[in-house]
Amino acid sequence: MTDVIPSEKLTRKDFESDQDVRWCPGCGDYAILATVQRTLPELGVQPHQMVWVSGIGCSSRFPYYMNTYGFHTIHGRAPAIATGLKVANPELQVWVVTGDGDGLSIGGNHLMHCLRRNVDVKILMFNNRIYGLTKGQYSPTSEVGKITKSTPLGSADYPVDPVAFALGCNAGFVARSIDVEAKHLAQVIKRAAAHKGTTFTEIYQNCNVFNDGAFEMFRAREVKADKQLLVEHGKPLLFGEHRQKGLRLNPARLSLEVVTVGENGITENDILVHDETNPNLALLLARMPFGPFPVALGVLYAHEQESYDSRLSQQLRASQERSGRGDLKKLLNSGETWTV
Amino acid sequence: MTDVIPSEKLTRKDFESDQDVRWCPGCGDYAILATVQRTLPELGVQPHQMVWVSGIGCSSRFPYYMNTYGFHTIHGRAPAIATGLKVANPELQVWVVTGDGDGLSIGGNHLMHCLRRNVDVKILMFNNRIYGLTKGQYSPTSEVGKITKSTPLGSADYPVDPVAFALGCNAGFVARSIDVEAKHLAQVIKRAAAHKGTTFTEIYQNCNVFNDGAFEMFRAREVKADKQLLVEHGKPLLFGEHRQKGLRLNPARLSLEVVTVGENGITENDILVHDETNPNLALLLARMPFGPFPVALGVLYAHEQESYDSRLSQQLRASQERSGRGDLKKLLNSGETWTV
Amino acid sequence: MTTQSPAGTPASSSLHKAPHKLTGAIVRFAGDSGDGMQITGSQFTSTAALLGNDLATFPDFPAEIRAPAGTLYGVSGFQIHFASQDVFTPGDRPDVLVAMNPAALKVNLSALKPGGLLIMNSGAFNANNLKKAGYETNPIEDGSLGGYQVLSVDISRLTLLAVESAGLGTKEANRCKNFWTLGLMYWIYNRPLEPTLDWIEKKFGKTPDVALANSAALKAGHSYGETVEVSHERYEVGAATVAPGKYRNMSGNIATAWGLIAASELSGVPLVLGSYPITPASDVLHELSRHKNFGVSTVQAEDEISAICVAIGASYAGKLGITTTSGPGMALKTEGLGLAITTELPLVIVNIQRAGPSTGMPTKTEQADLLQAVYGRNGEAPVCVVAAATPGDCFYMAIEAARLALKYMTPVILLTDGYLGNGAEPWRIPDVSELAKFEVHRQTTPVEGFHPFMRDPETLARIWPIPGSPGLTHRIGGLEKDFDSGNISYSAKNHQKMSETRAAKIAGIARDIPDLQIEEGKDSGQLLVLGWGSPYGAIREAVRRSRARGLEVSHAHLRYMNPFPKNLQQLLSRFDRVLVPELNMGQLVKMLRSEFLIPAQSFAKIEGQPFTIDELEERIRQVLEA
Amino acid sequence: MTTQSPAGTPASSSLHKAPHKLTGAIVRFAGDSGDGMQITGSQFTSTAALLGNDLATFPDFPAEIRAPAGTLYGVSGFQIHFASQDVFTPGDRPDVLVAMNPAALKVNLSALKPGGLLIMNSGAFNANNLKKAGYETNPIEDGSLGGYQVLSVDISRLTLLAVESAGLGTKEANRCKNFWTLGLMYWIYNRPLEPTLDWIEKKFGKTPDVALANSAALKAGHSYGETVEVSHERYEVGAATVAPGKYRNMSGNIATAWGLIAASELSGVPLVLGSYPITPASDVLHELSRHKNFGVSTVQAEDEISAICVAIGASYAGKLGITTTSGPGMALKTEGLGLAITTELPLVIVNIQRAGPSTGMPTKTEQADLLQAVYGRNGEAPVCVVAAATPGDCFYMAIEAARLALKYMTPVILLTDGYLGNGAEPWRIPDVSELAKFEVHRQTTPVEGFHPFMRDPETLARIWPIPGSPGLTHRIGGLEKDFDSGNISYSAKNHQKMSETRAAKIAGIARDIPDLQIEEGKDSGQLLVLGWGSPYGAIREAVRRSRARGLEVSHAHLRYMNPFPKNLQQLLSRFDRVLVPELNMGQLVKMLRSEFLIPAQSFAKIEGQPFTIDELEERIRQVLEA
């Protein structure tokens, strides 16, 4: 009973565990799970070379459904445990699944440090703007004034935007997608898998029990063309039914503005071209207020740098080359000694 | 023995406690303490209406030296304790003193949530890019490859910039200054005190024992004119001996560039004017790589919004107006009851 | 519990003509999460209450939010024990089991009493559901239910017929079957429909068609009983003689929230709650959030560390800081609790215990955090610990926790658990004037020779100087302080003195709490069953029955875990043996043995489930026979 | 300790002509943080070691990093006890006190033995320094030092003269006065200068002028003794008969780090340390970071929660996860520790205890985290706890902690404390071949009927399947698991079974650890002094002296705190009385009383300071007389 299958032969089944999936019927998590399991076989990584780490939450149940190595840890700590895992064995492909509560409420600090260290783990944050598992309290991504069990008069907090936060933490790869956008999500996941260093991917996920329709303003079929800006490196930032709308830089106000190609003399040349290596553009895209602007989806920023784990293993190799493999006898007898 | 003194009569002495100051001789913390104690009398707030909260670290010893209310709490938790304090009594002026380790390493999560909630507390982060109290390990703001007791082969982490981080957390007020720049620091502190909502002020502070000279590249007399960009709302972003250098926006690359007024046809009109209400500009200023660029000091961003504590007290008032002051008897007898 | 009658405990050995009089009955409703069993149960409860029965209930939710329909782990249950005599627990094994689908049957059948009444919705016993529940053959047909009185009805179909007129969609219409079932149960136990009909009106007033449908279903179920379609016995459970007064149904978590509000009213100190949601504690946060007009501020913090720190900050500011949590959340408060102890600030930490270790079984109950509460911190960090015995008792122990915290300037840990928090009991509403106000001294004016660690010579409580007050500026922190000035001190003798003072302050609380009373039986004898927390009802009933059997056993129940009541040792010494039942692996028993050097025996159970009366009776017998 | 001789314990009652032979002496160097007392002390130590003295040392730093010069809280001290016989502690009260300034005198004088030798640098007793130290008048002149042998020298001036030739600035020149003092002490105790001269060469080779100056100062101090300027007695302390072998000076924190490295070498499992700096634990992190060539990975985490999580992640990956901390840091690891316990991963948590509660007194020592280690978690979370007795013992107990963690797949807490961590003793370097290798089974190949909670029937350790291995993919987590499949389980019986299994696994470790031995005295009698941790030396010496006085007392020392050695009960039963000295308020004694129901007596001291031999001897007498 071994599970090594020639990579090209890997199928979705190879990534499905025997546990039955226990999310609420209709939960967006099902769609994400399906897309992930459909996409992984294309990565050429064996299930046994992969570890899925999670915290606590509905989203964090994810690893149980994956026929890989998996660790359902404690609330908010997945990035720290994943760091130890990756440092201990850089050969493994390490994924982290977290939620907006797990990752940004209790786990915000570990997320920050994982991102700034650039540990080579792939983080997927399922953002449903609510605490699902604990039955519906507001989260750090819930809108101001949100009425929940814990805020009957509306929440008094201003939310944080996961992507803007990740960029503020010097993340080297930042992307966004949507639970039901299978094709788009699959592409983003493949990009994340290919990137060396921490990757942060926010996935808007519908909690149909406690926050149903939270993203319908841009997730719904009828509006998506107009409300979703799918960014692609090197391509102009166009959107809309006929890709007639686009983003232009207003240098005076140092901000973006939505313009319509063809209207008052605007041509495609006026439209900003997406450069995923430009952190400033990524920030502007991340912070566009929804409504006047569409929501930016795709790889907003990607810049590879040596990862934390690879630097550490490099140090181990170097010190062994310099001083030779450690010798216990030498160590114990080093420094000042005397004989009786 | 009461300490109410007509505000206009308050002096530095009124803010000095009887404890002798125990930082290392030559520590930058002395300069900050002096500036704070000199500046507070101008705020018109009585010492007994002020609370100074800190975590743990050399910097966090600060409250002991202030003749106000003070709470030297536990490592990294000052923002959370300050939040409870401010919610409990919004009348108090609450200050938080933290370090780069206290605030960004162990305390990063509370800092983030304090900033995004916009609790009306004034945070001063003494950034010496080192752990002072524990005798010199690297911190999240230490440069890559930093050699310390815990990293004899150099640190493998990429640092985070406190100001960029704060902006990523939706901070409403973000500023930067330097321990020894008494006049500049005093101005920033006054601005912070006047701002309603969370204020985040990073103060570069020299730890002359474990990280001496960390900031000399822009802190030293000889270089400061050339290396410090003192931003002022509505004023052009000029710096240099004769204020001949300035920042210009490169719209194509969506980034800033340093230009010299008078050289190849550049006039003051080409120079960006600082707009502290523009978050995008603040981000660009915060992230300018030092060396090619100067370090931006002053109020980088300021945007007032209702604070968390004021929203909460508003809710308390509103619910009492709506349903009247709570009545225990009514409460106990509410809902379904029966009599035996 | 032995009975001939399928549906309860006969009032007399000889059975009369219908309706049979019963002294009590235990009914369990079980179905899919979507089947509305919790509503059915609570409606049956209100009606029983109105009829003057004494009662106890136990809801049992699935761990998943909305498990897929028909699955075993999606089964939701509600058990009620109602009687014409004292009721202390929801009962061990039900007399009647209502199974709305095969999964509900599979999960609950083993609990049903031999010969008990089994009501099933045959309409839900289709191939698909049977498969999900793991039945090869249909139990209704394969004769496997021989040992029970079976009443199998196609409730689904009959409900659809009954509500047709209301013109709902099939989905909505189907939802009404829990009321049909309730109607039938009302007929069987001879109960009026009106209270529920009124409730339906109130509840669904806004959607008249739904209201109409539910009422129709309820009546249909009831008349189904009347009509010839079934000739089943009926039963009657009379009113109990409970203390006169106004009653309400009270769950432990609501009682805790209201107790804290009461404490705030009685002390005049406003509450500030810092909390982070966690099962099974979240409802206390939810409830307190609903009462801002009592001046209650609630902060949903980013984590439990922040939650306790928010409370500590509030206490420093002069309010009463509260934090509520469970399991892993309690672990995270360890460091903050240490700070509150050394800065001597008033604070109430409510730990609604759940099954551990680590994440454990969040929806299951346990009492395994006692030693953590008493000993679980770095350094010598003494703290006061109290525990509630019943859902309603949470109200009084919450007040007590706040009173001691404010009087002694110390954190107080209130231990309840998931069983208390979610469980409910009829609760006599106290007359507010019965509740003793308590004096709290918040220092707001200058004091001669002031320093922040000046103490009340009697209670050893330190002064509570309130920020904002002129003349009282001061600094406190986590470093050791000088006894005489409150300044930082590294002096050896001073550390000894401060450590002893902190310990003496907590120990001194013993002078301020009631002596331990005997709940059942004599105040001396062969065996004392000493309990704490949620097993109260089960222990008391088991001791009662054992005494009825002539065994010389008594029951006492600890509500003060640290310090112990001052008469505890002397009370223990009056019994030959001491048995300590706990839902853990023996924690209180460890404390008793080390404190009093007595060979107290442990009856430890760690199944995430409450004690049954039977197993306690059994153990009592064994101990006495040993 | 009673003595007529001002400078040590006379070898015989009658004093000879100089140099007097002494069996041992205790010297304390005290001065400003800037005065280099730690260097002076360690040089005096090396020389004593080379001369074959047995010895023990105790450095005592100020809490502040660099306190202002001349202040009381800026005083730094170093005490050494060297002898021609066994030495177990740095000694209680010094025979000789070197005070480099008034503050040093003020802080340390009370410790000096009556009639002891007091050496002062009169040059530093100026108005300014006297004021900072809070002296109204100059003690050198006001006759307040009558009770001592006073030797007051203007060391500052004499040093400047001595080093003039080297041509240093006054500031540097002044820095040499500690070597001048050392030279004088070498003369008094008749010790050679060469070892220190060599060391100076090595150390300051790069700055010849400094080297020259220091050597000059050393020689000057020595010849000052020779010359007529003072006619003072000289003393001689001969070599001790210690076990032959190669020795080094070893501090507890270095020993802990090296022990962990040794464990990694002996098991073949590489280390991954996750740690966050904290006093007094940081040095273990520092030391391990220096040995990456042993395959040691060290991660300075963002906090202690992350630190233990990094270690847990590494253990899941198949490495040995380690985390090191103290006080508040230990509190923060509570939740993570629970996860490691329920997922049954090997992990070593080193808690270098410090004075609490909360931040407490970071630079002071204490043993108050024992009950937290054993009981301080939510739920029933049993863990193995071991404790080191001496600095050198940290090496062996660290190996033991790792061995048990790997063999039983469990976290193991190793308790040391600030006194052990910073304190040092001469340590016989073991022959690496003496150290037993231990087998570790890391599962990397498919197993018949694999699931992650398959157990070794004997140890009950679960299998350790290593990620990356084909055929072993699995999921683990913090929820309760099914005993037979490792899948999530909410079953009542299963929770009981798993809880009992986790407990039995830890209890079973008792079969795998050595029986408790008697350290001093007979294995039965009137009184057993049962200690644990750092008081080892003081207890052993006190028991020795008491026995020399004819008292029937023995000493045993626990290194295994949970589970206890299997012969503990039986051993305790052989003594009439048991006395348990601890640097806390009585924690081990609680465990003993509840476990064995014996009236063990507590001798609790909580001053942030180690026990003195005198106070232990005194208490032993009292207990035996009672």
Ligand SMILES: Cc1ncc(C[n+]2csc(CCOP(=O)(O)OP(=O)(O)O)c2C)c(N)n1
């Ligand atoms: C230490 C701790 N605190 C609190 C909880 C309770 N808890 C479990 S999940 C959760 C929040 C989940 O929200 P999110 O991360 O957004 O996941 P979702 O359920 O929405 O997918 C909380 C508060 C816990 N398990 N552990």
Ligand SMILES: Cc1ncc(C[n+]2csc(CCOP(=O)(O)OP(=O)(O)O)c2C)c(N)n1
């Ligand atoms: C929970 C906890 N962990 C660790 C420590 C030890 N510690 C005290 S201060 C500090 C870091 C201080 O660095 P920083 O915040 O930059 O302050 P600085 O001393 O540099 O001013 C650490 C790790 C502690 N006191 N508490």
Ligand code: SF4
């Ligand atoms: S509660 Fe929401 S997020 Fe959780 S499983 Fe149900 S639908 Fe999904």
Ligand code: SF4
């Ligand atoms: S260690 Fe550094 S930061 Fe701390 S007091 Fe000394 S100089 Fe200042």
Ligand SMILES: [Mg+2]
């Ligand atoms: Mg969520």
Ligand SMILES: [Mg+2]
């Ligand atoms: Mg710092």
